[in-house]
Amino acid sequence: MTETKIKPVPTLPDAQTVTEVEHYTDRLFRFRCTRPQSLRFRSGEFVMIGLLDDNGKPLLRAYSIASPSWDEELEFYSIKVPDGPLTSRLQHIEAGDEIILRPKPVGTLVLDALLPGKRLWFFATGTGIAPFASLMRDPDTYERYEQVIMMHTCRTADELEYGRKLVEDLENDPLIGEMVEGKLLYYPSTTRDDFKTKGRITENLKSGKVFADLGLAGDRLDPATDRGMVCGSLAFNLDMKDLLEGYGLGEGANSEPAEYVVEKAFVD
Ligand code: A2P
Known part of the structure; x- marks a missing residue:
């Protein structure tokens, strides 16, 4: 036995x-x-x-x-x-x-750490999209801002799948779908793979390509109306900080809301 x-x-x-x-x-x-x-x-x-x-x-x-x-x-x-x-x-x-x-x-990637504005930008590389997966599904995001732009860059197209599916499901959601329609603009790109949109977030901002591709007003971020949230690798976060500060946006915190916030994505 x-x-x-x-x-x-x-x-x-x-x-x-x-x-x-x-x-x-x-x-x-x-x-x-x-x-x-x-x-x-x-x-x-x-x-x-x-x-x-x-x-x-x-x-x-x-x-x-x-x-x-x-x-x-x-x-x-x-x-x-x-x-x-x-x-x-x-x-x-x-x-x-x-x-x-x-x-x-x-955490600091919360709407409360930002001043009111018109456009809210989410900037993510790799798994840095995770906090935005939460924020994109929160009705509060669309109540506070007129436009929400999700820029996500990965090395290859298959790494974008989580975000792509999430946005697709959101648009088809019976409750939030209506809220999101026309307000959420999704801008995925790759850097090492063939894909409809190529290039790093930093490059597509500097060149104005994202503004042209999405039909957005202006060709750079404006501290009077634009708010940003950044989540990615350390190098990405630092480059984004430089870029956003260059546009005149200041870093916010829970205790002192400002024009942008930043957090490092989880890395093992
Ligand atoms: P690239 O392929 O040109 O390095 P990783 O997998 O290394 O974390 O990178 C995820 C994505 O973030 C890649 O598309 C990578 O582009 C991009 N990336 C890495 N560092 C930076 C940076 N400093 N500024 C902008 N994009 C970056």
Whole structure:
């Protein structure tokens, strides 16, 4: 007779259950999990999430919440780094598994850190689109601004799929679709692949190409009416800061709203 060993179920601190996992490329995936009833957050904020390491210690990283604040569940969009301490494991999670989620949301990519304006620009590279996946699905975004422009740049077209599908679903959404129509302008581009729009965000802003392609008024950002949110790699964030400051936009914070805010995308 074979003996079935019952594995003890580890009880994680602040455990949440994974409800859905979707892989896009060998470098990118998204997953959804249950949301603690007490968790309130502002769209654009991040939390610490993770798993237990081999020694039973929590291994946590900052992850932007990609779902909007009205969603019953939470969504995250992640990179997979083969030898990354957390993502090398996290990429193998499946529905039903548990993750750790510390329910203390923080961050500066929130609408409250910006002064009122007319146009709101979201600038993201790679997984930096995650906080904007939340903000793009938040009705508040469209109540506060007349136009919302989502610029997202990745190396290859397959890396844009998460954002593309999200915008498509948003446009077809029976509730938010109407709000978004004509207001949300999506501008994806690639830098190392054949795609309808090419080039780095910084280049497409400097050349005025994005203004021409989308039929926007003007050919540069105007501190009187334009607001920006930046999320990507460190180099991208620094270049964007220089560019936005050059246009006369100042950096805002929760305590002192201004014309733009910036945050580094999660990197393992
Ligand atoms: P590029 O291919 O020209 O480096 P990564 O995968 O390295 O994080 O990059 C994601 C995207 O961000 C790529 O399309 C990359 O373009 C672009 N990128 C990287 N650094 C910068 C930067 N300093 N300014 C603008 N875009 C950048």
